[in-house]
Amino acid sequence: MRICFYGDDFTGSTDALEALTTGGLQVILFMDMPDQTLWNERFSGYDGFGVAGVGRTMSPEQMERSLTPVLKALSSFKAPITHYKICSTFDSSPVTGSIGKVIDIGRKVFPKQRFTPLLAGSPILKRYTVFGNHFMGEGRDIVRQIGTRICRSIR
Known part of the structure; x- marks a missing residue:
């Protein structure tokens, strides 16, 4: 496992998948979080995976409820890189799809992460x-x- 990611919308998730595969990684995209057993039994030969989500449409309260368990599940795979793929138009707002809220959640889920790189x-x-x-x-x-x-x- 080299990388796992959550995409804040489907098209962004496929963009991330394309970029990773163009870079030579074998990555698979799921519509829901895979469990460890499924990953180990059927997909462990891949370099990583992504989960196509809908974070871009969520309020901060919905993000707290929905993304916290998703990011915790991603962290359980112990990939060296866990990525939250934001929309390339960078059109988040404080009330919908808030990138700031995602960063707040991520800092709680990944407390040893000193920096939050943003691209x-x-x-x-x-x-x-x-x-x-x-x-x-x-x-x-x-x-x-x-x-x-x-x-x-x-x-």
Whole structure:
């Protein structure tokens, strides 16, 4: 087991799966958390797994109730890397899909983790976030994105 992850939505989960497999890992995606016995019996030859979730749609209260046990279950697999895949548009808010709330939960579940690295964007999909600004590839251009509106080409 090299990595396990929770994706905050299905498309993000498949993006993470694609990035890991493109990087040479053999990773499988589940719709629900696998148990240790199932993993050991049928999937232990894989480098890791992901769980496609719906954290992006949850309130902070729902996250506390739902994500705490999910992150605890992921930690039980003792992978050197446990990853929470956030949406590449980085459109969380304090009331829906709060990345801050996920970080708070993660710090409780992984108390020995000194730092919480945060990477937003998906370069393989030509999506980037720099200092709170979202950029995306559009043809040969890189453009700044605000919501669904394209602002201007930066290239």
